[in-house]
Amino acid sequence: MTVTGFEANRARVIGIAAELFARNGYHGTGIAELGTAAGLGRGALYHYIGSKEAVLYSISKEQVDSMNAYAEQLLDEDLGAEELLRRMARGLLRNIAEHRAEWAVFFREYTALTGEWRDHVITARERYEGYWRQALDNGVRAKVLRQTPRLLVKGILGMLNYTYLWYEPDGELTPDEVADMFLDALIEGIRA
Amino acid sequence: MTVTGFEANRARVIGIAAELFARNGYHGTGIAELGTAAGLGRGALYHYIGSKEAVLYSISKEQVDSMNAYAEQLLDEDLGAEELLRRMARGLLRNIAEHRAEWAVFFREYTALTGEWRDHVITARERYEGYWRQALDNGVRAKVLRQTPRLLVKGILGMLNYTYLWYEPDGELTPDEVADMFLDALIEGIRA
């Protein structure tokens, strides 16, 4: 049962590209290699992808955009500070666990993007960081958390993002459990 | 006053390569580009570097090896559990701050290594993680820290390693201060 339709085919190619880019790097993966893996000749391949950089952009953009949408939704829900942080962490780790290849490509290779594509992705990434800062500030305002340096948010994101490198979907912990473990350690340390 | 001697020249070229690899990626940086940046022709360049992959190996190896040596030294010193963790964190962040380009290359591009070089770097990296686990276990045995999942060490290292992406040497915080900020948040959360 082959999938049909332009969009479905495009998505399929981009998924394959994510695996290849994750394994061999963006510059380290050739268009010929991608064509072979997708079972497509040059003509068909370019019909779907437009350009190699467009593929990298699609891979990167989709993940960050989806996390931004999720964060915006949570921030609208008027949750308690601790619950908000836990849900944001769980959402991120669930996404990373489901799209390890895409996140690996995004973290390692987004610098290979140029022009507006680069700007868009970097901006989206900063926006996401802003949502985390907002969530932490919520906690401080509600006197649930103590005042901490603004750079702590970088540390938290590092802790969570880094999972793309080691998380094993078949391991003993679910993404939610990993998120909770990290937040258990952190929240006690920054409670008011 | 130009530096002389084979080793000094080699080190100079590798330093320049680290900057280029960090900015444009390993596969994204050409030998021609490196030659131009170093002010060397092809012949002279290869006289010093041997091969492109050898450059990547040198950059990666040096940082990890130096952190392993530092960790081994600290573990020999019989420090208190908290002091040990703080010193390890400070040492790592100091090193990252001083060699941002090298760490960026290491984190993003070590997968481009092949064969024994790849194995050596991966092994060294796992060894370093083992030292951190040891330090945490010390704390648990001394009843300074509570028992935590073994995967927490991945989170701590993520927190610290991630600094290569954002730490600004001219910013308001020294590497030691960043390390302390992170550990202040963490240690309270995992104390016994």
Place this chain on the structure above:
DNA sequence: ATATCCTTGGAACGTTCGGTCCACGAGGGG
């Protein structure tokens, strides 16, 4: 002056790069 060695620039190698182009086949509506 001669011999030896380290260092050097640049030509050249075959391969692969990302991307373009075009002819053609299949499918559907008139």
Place this chain on the structure above:
DNA sequence: CCCCTCGTGGACCGAACGTTCCAAGGATAT
């Protein structure tokens, strides 16, 4: 049966890739 569109494989493009090679320059020791 013709025409148009869409999808496709593969020839082909110039440029860049990492590496090798060699002749010669420069320094030092004899």
